[in-house]
Amino acid sequence: MEILYLLGNGFGIAFEPLNLGLVIFGATVGLFIGAMPGLGSVNGVAILLPMTFLVPPTSAVIFLGAIYYGAMYGGAISSIMLGIPGASTAVATTFDGRPLALQGKADLALVGAAVASFVGGTISVVLFTAFAPPLAEVALAFGPPEEFALMMMAFATFVGLGGDDIPKTLFSIMIGLVFSAVGLDIISGEPRLIFMGLPGFFHGINFLVLAIGIYGIGEMLWTIEVSRGNVTMSKASVSIARTIDALKQILRTWKTMIMGSFLGYFVGILPAAGATPGSLMAYGIAKSTSKDSDSFGKGNVAGVVAPEAANNAASTGSMLPMLTLGIPGSPTTAILLGGMVIWGLEPGPLLFVDHQEFVWGLIASLYAANFFALIINIAFIPAFIAVLKLPFTILAPIIFALCVIGGYVPTQDMHDVWLMLIFGFVGYLMRKLDYPLAPAVLAIVLGPIAEPAMRQSLIGAQGDVMTFFTRPISGTIMAIAILLLLMPAFKYLPFGRKKEAK
Amino acid sequence: MRLAELIMALVMAVFSVYLMWKSTELPIGWIPEEGPGGGAFPFWLATGMLLCCIAILYNWARRLSPPSQSDDVFMDNETVRLIGTVTIALTVMIGAIHFVGVYVSVPLFMAFYMRFLGRHSWRLISSFVVLTPIITFFFFEIALKKTLPKGMTEEFFYPLYDMFM
Numbered sequence: 001m002e003i004l005y006l007l008g009n010g011f012g013i014a015f016e017p018l019n020l021g022l023v024i025f026g027a028t029v030g031l032f033i034g035a036m037p038g039l040g041s042v043n044g045v046a047i048l049l050p051m052t053f054l055v056p057p058t059s060a061v062i063f064l065g066a067i068y069y070g071a072m073y074g075g076a077i078s079s080i081m082l083g084i085p086g087a088s089t090a091v092a093t094t095f096d097g098r099p100l101a102l103q104g105k106a107d108l109a110l111v112g113a114a115v116a117s118f119v120g121g122t123i124s125v126v127l128f129t130a131f132a133p134p135l136a137e138v139a140l141a142f143g144p145p146e147e148f149a150l151m152m153m154a155f156a157t158f159v160g161l162g163g164d165d166i167p168k169t170l171f172s173i174m175i176g177l178v179f180s181a182v183g184l185d186i187i188s189g190e191p192r193l194i195f196m197g198l199p200g201f202f203h204g205i206n207f208l209v210l211a212i213g214i215y216g217i218g219e220m221l222w223t224i225e226v227s228r229g230n231v232t233m234s235k236a237s238v239s240i241a242r243t244i245d246a247l248k249q250i251l252r253t254w255k256t257m258i259m260g261s262f263l264g265y266f267v268g269i270l271p272a273a274g275a276t277p278g279s280l281m282a283y284g285i286a287k288s289t290s291k292d293s294d295s296f297g298k299g300n301v302a303g304v305v306a307p308e309a310a311n312n313a314a315s316t317g318s319m320l321p322m323l324t325l326g327i328p329g330s331p332t333t334a335i336l337l338g339g340m341v342i343w344g345l346e347p348g349p350l351l352f353v354d355h356q357e358f359v360w361g362l363i364a365s366l367y368a369a370n371f372f373a374l375i376i377n378i379a380f381i382p383a384f385i386a387v388l389k390l391p392f393t394i395l396a397p398i399i400f401a402l403c404v405i406g407g408y409v410p411t412q413d414m415h416d417v418w419l420m421l422i423f424g425f426v427g428y429l430m431r432k433l434d435y436p437l438a439p440a441v442l443a444i445v446l447g448p449i450a451e452p453a454m455r456q457s458l459i460g461a462q463g464d465v466m467t468f469f470t471r472p473i474s475g476t477i478m479a480i481a482i483l484l485l486l487m488p489a490f491k492y493l494p495f496g497r498k499k500e501a502k
Numbered sequence: 503m504r505l506a507e508l509i510m511a512l513v514m515a516v517f518s519v520y521l522m523w524k525s526t527e528l529p530i531g532w533i534p535e536e537g538p539g540g541g542a543f544p545f546w547l548a549t550g551m552l553l554c555c556i557a558i559l560y561n562w563a564r565r566l567s568p569p570s571q572s573d574d575v576f577m578d579n580e581t582v583r584l585i586g587t588v589t590i591a592l593t594v595m596i597g598a599i600h601f602v603g604v605y606v607s608v609p610l611f612m613a614f615y616m617r618f619l620g621r622h623s624w625r626l627i628s629s630f631v632v633l634t635p636i637i638t639f640f641f642f643e644i645a646l647k648k649t650l651p652k653g654m655t656e657e658f659f660y661p662l663y664d665m666f667m
Contacts, residue, residue: 054646165567167557171514174547174554178521181547185528185540193524193544217592224588225581393620394630397612400592405604405638409648417596425589432576433503433510433569451543463532 003133010360013058014368022055022063023365027373030070035384036395037078038223040087041071041315042332046211047399049339050406057343058358061336065319065362066369068332069121072275072312073373076113076304077384080106081234084227089275089311092283096296096303098234103299106236107381108246112301113308114377115250116257120309121370123261124268124316129363132352136324139349144460145468147326147348148453149477151446153484154271154327155439160484161270163277164436176440179205180447187455200415207338207444209407209416210423214437215331216403217424220396222431227392238381253302256286257309264310268317271442274330275314282310316366323359324349326449331438338445342410347449506576507562507569515555521548584619591615603652605635 013019033044044067052060075090080097093113100109142150155173162169182193183204194201260282267278286306287296296303318329319336326348328334337347345351351359377384407420427437461467469475522545529539530546562570577585595611609631616622616630642648644666652659 051641051646053648054641165558165561167554167561168567171551171554171558174550175514178544178547178551181544188528188540190528190540192528192540193521195524221585221588224584225577391620391622393616394622394626396588396619397615398630398634400588400595400615401608401612401634404592404596404599404608405642405650408604408650409642409646412648414596414600414651417599421592421596428585429506430510433507434567435510454543455538458538 003129006133006356006360007129007364009357010362010364011367013357013361014062014364018055019059019062019361019365020368022059023066023368024372024376026063026066027070027073027369028376030067030072031074031077031373031377031380031384032070032387033067034071034074034086034090035077035387036390037082037084037086037227037388038219039071039399040075040089041068042087042330042335043215043219044068044071045332045335046208046215047402047406049208049211049335050409052339053409057340057345058361060343061340061358061362062365064336064339065366066373068315068336069312069366069369070373070376072121072315073114073117073377074384075311076117076308077110077381078388080109080113080304081236081385081388089279089314090307091276092279092307092311093304095283095307096298096300099297099299100301100304101234101236104235104237105299106234107238107242108249108301109304110236110381111243111246111378112250112253112304114374115247116253116260116305116308117312117377118370118374119254119257120261120264120312121316121373122367123258123309124265124313125363125366125370127262127265128316128320128366132320132324132359132363135320136349136352139325140353142325142349142473143457143471144453145457145471145474146477148450148457149468149474149481150325150327151450151453153477153481154442154446156481156484157271158436158439158442160487161277162436162439165434166488168433168435169439172436172439173443176210176443177447177450179210179440180207180444181451186448186452198415200413200419203411203413204448205419205444206410206416207335207441208410209420210444211335211338211441212403212407213420213423214427214441216399216406217421218427218431218437220399220403221424221428223392224396236381236385243378249301250305253305256290256302256306259285259289260306260309261313264313265317267310268314269320269329271318271321271327271329274318275311278314278317279307279311282306312370319366322347323351323362328442328445331441334438334442334445341445341448503569503572503574503576504562507567508559511555511558511562515552515559518548518551518555522552587619588615599651599653601653603655604638604650605652606655608638609635 033039045064052063075086076093078084078086079090079093080101083094083098085091085094097109158169182201185192263282264278268274283306286302287293318333321327321329322333322337328337340347404417407417457467468478525541525545528541530541531539533539561567565571591611591614595607598607613627613631616627642650
């Protein structure tokens with residue numbers, strides 16, 4: 001019952017006029033960002049984070065959380081109307097959403113996506129409310145070795161479950177960690193990795209510089225390349241009678257929605273997995289368990305509902321490890337975590353003790369963001385469709401300008417703006433060659449936490465490396481991490497021939 | 503694509519070696535009773551990067567990774583032209599901030615982009631060019647109290663500072 005009391009207090013904070021206004025504003029902005037092809041929650045959160053210095057930290061996180069949610073709703077809009085996913089998390093939505101739109105039933109798909117997002121979001125927030133406090137309690141017993149082990153596990157999931165080229169994934173993780181080591185050595189205080197003696201490196205490489213470079217500049221370059229071709233937009237006729245009829249059809253898929261919500265939530269908790277694989281898996285399960293699985297891919301509303309419920313549930317799921325353990329479950333939460341550090345909130349289980357109003361305010365605002373995103377989404381479907389008509393040549397320069405200014409604001413150093421441009425351009429080239437970039441962003445956020453955790457553990461144990469393996473919790477986590485790291489190797493075993501990955 | 507994969511891996515390998523060398527400025531060895539020195543963390547990670555590059559090169563030679571199998575061009579002429587134009591425009595814009603500041607450089611960039619890549623009407627462009635600096639000024643300088651770089655245009659802002667700050 002204590003949880004309900006705390007949640008009640010959280011609602012008190014979430015419904016303060018400023019915070020409520022930010023939830024509604026954030027959900028709307030998120031919907032627009034999600035609806036634009038090429039931009040998703042991670043881009044929105046990375047580009048807009050510097051703008052949130054205007055409000056207190058709790059309100060800032062509430063705003064960014066609402067953007068995160070809104071973008072998950074919005075991603076479906078361009079998937080359905082253009083057949084281009086608004087973000088990678090909405091890829092699975094195109095499979096059935098696009099055929100429905102081509103049959104003149106775009107409104108059914110859009111309303112289905114919105115309702116499923118709401119169900120996925122709500123179920124996952126309830127699960128979150130139930131799971132977070134006990135997990136935080138367990139995590140309170142964690143010392144530096146456990147923290148370090150958890151981070152190793154987070155990186156290991158990228159290798160084991162990420163599904164990308166393994167040497168390239170490892171490379172991405174390590175380059176992110178090296179960049180995080182630039183600046184002053186935390187233990188000895190000596191300057192480290194000051195490239196070419198440039199003074200701009202003394203304050204380290206801010207994670208936002210890398211995040212805005214990759215998710216702002218790099219993403220825009222990528223979208224400019226991909227969106228050259230002509231796209232045709234479907235027509236959507238929306239009326240109240242049709243919406244009610246659509247709702248009836250959608251409610252019949254309730255089992256699929258609930259399946260997608262639970263699946264998405266638990267997949268979302270894993271770092272590296274997150275919303276994209278969660279929604280693809282939900283689609284796959286919905287298809288294979290359906291009575292008429294042949295109609296999937298040809299315009300079955302259950303094929304829209306399953307991935308949309310899952311991707312919203314996953315976005316909540318990925319917040320669970322971020323808030324309780326200080327390990328982000330997705331690139332977006334990695335950026336949120338970095339933001340919390342800037343605001344002076346130490347991520348991890350202590351948040352639940354020292355900053356109760358922050359944690360519960362955020363959780364309550366997720367309930368609210370979900371509700372408002374649903375209302376705004378359904379009420380303004382025509383407005384969001386109009387966004388898709390906005391030429392990219394107007395949008396792109398505005399976003400580039402936001403990136404440049406946003407890259408300058410946190411440190412007020414032009415050095416960072418140049419660095420951001422380089423990261424963006426090189427990141428774009430690397431992305432073309434299948435280098436995954438999300439691990440690098442996660443690594444630059446976690447690096448400043450992982451390195452001191454490792455070195456403090458070693459100092460505490462007089463330099464004995466076994467400390468990571470002999471402590472019960474840390475040892476278990478390490479074992480899981482090693483198993484995950486070795487997972488790609490298992491794939492080769494059944495064939496009886498050994499292909500060295502290295 | 504094959505060539506691009508090779509070049510990227512080689513460039514990153516060289517970069518890894520540079521990082522390893524740079525890390526040795528701090529002790530990279532094991533300090534008894536304390537654990538690794540300040541340079542060890544980046545040094546061994548950079549070594550790991552180098553090993554990854556070698557693995558990528560091995561995959562390239564054996565044609566195991568998708569980009570090393572593909573005979574598609576890495577970037578066709580159209581892409582090079584588009585991305586090149588945008589990247590150069592961005593570089594020029596950021597460079598110009600040092601001299602003429604954000605309030606001249608950014609609107610010029612937007613006008614260039616909208617006109618030459620988007621072919622939008624001057625009327626539309628001018629509304630963006632006028633509104634963007636005004637919104638930027640009020641949001642960042644007044645509300646957030648973050649001074650943006652202005653270069654030689656600094657003195658034109660003195661009356662504005664007096665008025666709003």
